[in-house]
Amino acid sequence: MPHKTVMSAAVMTFAMHWLTLWATGEVLGCRTKHTKILAASITAGLIDAVIIVSLHSGYLRAYAAVPLAILSILPAVRISFGPLPWSKFAIVSCHVLGISALAFGGASACAYLTGSRLIPTLLGLLGTVMATTEIGWGYVRRRFREWFLYVPIEIHFGDIQFQVNALIDTGNRLKDPLTGSPVILLEYSAAAKFLPEEVRRAFMAFDAGDLGLISELLANSAWLARFRVIPFTSIGEGKGLLPGFRADKILISDGTRNFQTKNVVIGIHVTKFSKGGAFSALLHPDVLAEAS
Numbered sequence: 001m002p003h004k005t006v007m008s009a010a011v012m013t014f015a016m017h018w019l020t021l022w023a024t025g026e027v028l029g030c031r032t033k034h035t036k037i038l039a040a041s042i043t044a045g046l047i048d049a050v051i052i053v054s055l056h057s058g059y060l061r062a063y064a065a066v067p068l069a070i071l072s073i074l075p076a077v078r079i080s081f082g083p084l085p086w087s088k089f090a091i092v093s094c095h096v097l098g099i100s101a102l103a104f105g106g107a108s109a110c111a112y113l114t115g116s117r118l119i120p121t122l123l124g125l126l127g128t129v130m131a132t133t134e135i136g137w138g139y140v141r142r143r144f145r146e147w148f149l150y151v152p153i154e155i156h157f158g159d160i161q162f163q164v165n166a167l168i169d170t171g172n173r174l175k176d177p178l179t180g181s182p183v184i185l186l187e188y189s190a191a192a193k194f195l196p197e198e199v200r201r202a203f204m205a206f207d208a209g210d211l212g213l214i215s216e217l218l219a220n221s222a223w224l225a226r227f228r229v230i231p232f233t234s235i236g237e238g239k240g241l242l243p244g245f246r247a248d249k250i251l252i253s254d255g256t257r258n259f260q261t262k263n264v265v266i267g268i269h270v271t272k273f274s275k276g277g278a279f280s281a282l283l284h285p286d287v288l289a290e291a292s
Helices: 003-028 034-057 062-071 073-081 086-114 118-147 188-194 197-207 211-218 285-291
Strands: 150-157 160-168 183-187 227-232 240-246 249-253 258-261 265-269 281-283
Touching: 003 034, 003 073, 003 086, 034 062, 034 073, 062 073, 073 086, 150 183, 150 281, 160 188, 183 188, 183 240, 188 265, 197 211, 197 240, 227 265, 249 285, 281 285
Parallel strands: 160 281, 183 265
Antiparallel strands: 150 160, 150 249, 183 281, 227 240, 240 265, 249 258
């Protein structure tokens, strides 16, 4: 096998692993460092290089090379994103595999059209990953989130506590403008039966635009100190204001462990987030990061 071909294959596999790991981190909101992605890409690239050399030398059959190449993704995910619960590790690995498959297809098409020239092939790889991440993968990401990425959370307001299912929403960037606390979006219908009468009436007054009535309703209530007004631009209604209340604490479960955070505001919205009722809250990714 020519030395130049080996080098080209090594560069391609390294670039593909780096791009797909980076894209997966962006899609799922997984925190990592570029140095970790670099180390993971080098590791997976070396594994792939050994597979390619073994394949062309006749030491390895094609039917064995493909599953081995797929398995090289697993150590790359572990190095990039650290130890994860098994369920999340599987989800992240599936994302990497899916983006890798699409990226490989785009790179292969460019290689075929340009006579396997390295630079055009790399550009095809980059373009495919970027397009997949920004456009095509959006729908798949939403479906993955609806199927897998929601967790039960327990919300505490003093003596009031209740549990809802929350979707881990990487697109939720709302924060309390006064304190910088992350905002969990909660359906009003999921919270109404647990809230005091004056709070329910205050929410209705806010929804009707009567801010003066809110002060009257909460004047003698401990909930006045919890009350927040949150500006938003991305809930399907353009710019607007959202009523919120500071929670005492939030308990989050990932299926194996329980986490707690106190730095959270609950933004209440009339919109139904899930048509099937699978979840009724949108969890800010920073809440999960702080709790864990």
